[in-house]
Amino acid sequence: MNQINKESKSRIIVKKKKKSKKKRIFIYILIFLLLVIGGITAYVVSLWNKAEDVANESYESDGREKSDYRDTIVDPAKDHVSILFVGIDSSEKRNNGTHALSDALILATLNIDDKSVKMLSIPRDSYVYMPDTDEYDKITHAHGRGIKATIETVENLLEVPVDYYVRLNFNAFVDVVDSLGGITVDVPYEFSEQDSNDSKNAIHLEAGIQELNGEEALALARTRKLDNDIERGKRQQEIMKAIAKKVASVDSLLKLDESMEAVGKNMSTNLTFSEMQSLVKYGLSSELDIETLNLSGTDLWTNRYYLQLNEEDLLNAKAILKNHLELEGTSDNLENTTEVQ
Secondary structure, X not given: OHHHHHHHHHHHHHHHHHHHHHHHHHHHHHHHHHHHHHHHHHHHHHHHHHHHHHHHHHEOOXXXXXXXXXXXXXXXXXXXXXXEEEEEOOOOOOOOHHHOOEEEEXXXXXXXXXXXXXXXXXXXXXXXXXXXOOEEEEHHHHHHHOHHHHHHHHHHHHOOOOOEEEEEEHHHHHHHXXXXXXXXXXXXXXXXXXXXXXXXXXXXXXXXXXXEOHHHHHHHHHOOOOOOHHHHHHHHHHHHHHHHHHHHOHHHXXXXXXXXXXXXHHEEEOOOHHHHHHHHHHHHOOOOEEEEEEOOEEEEEOOOEEEEEOHHHHHHHHHHHHHHOOOOOOHHHHOOOOOOO
């Protein structure tokens, strides 16, 4: 009987040891998970703080309280808004700073209800009216007089408000793409192009879908040797979509720190940090719909070369953007319009 009791006690002790061991393993796993989660949380908090620093460093007022095409000040947390993306051809070598010519102009309208974005590329040689000088010229020249002149010119051309602007130079573009580990795009044809230091034919790309680093992506965005400014605008839109897709991917989380550093040194915007926070919902939307729009035109030679925009295309683009922003009195204008491609 004593022997049976001893064996029974022995089994109980073994079970307790097994349970104790399992419990310790569970605790170890729990501690490990807490450490991982804590580390990620600390990293996210660090990113958040850095994002706020970058936003504060990059903030630059456009000198307006609101657009003249708005009755009231907009709030991106609840209103449809527009953002003008301005790529400028500036560098230390050129020493042209914030008054460089604009090399890329893309107006994006954001609809908060359906989390959709429409991006219209405006060719840099477009022959347009400049409100600040009361004359016609290439739209790229407006930025030579600053961001406000560019915004007013775009608003006058499209008859829609420009609520916000984001201005990036070539250095930011190159650094952001590199910090993300490159982007995947479809190169339409083989070509050679200068790099950001203006070294001729420094970049050579073959045709086809491929991974591009910052300098290569910039070359693709800039070149127009084998086509024209309109096609270049389309490529710039595709590159922006590729960057947005890469930023939204999980494997880019740990690279955002470098991306923000790159942007902070080379960006200016009138978006405050809180307004940027309101725009995050667009990036987090799994069904974000990004549609690209483009204008067409014909060659115009006077004292120099210009692009004369096609009036029908321009009217259609205006109606589409107004409707997307749900501006008053625009629904009737859309009855006979088609999407601008």
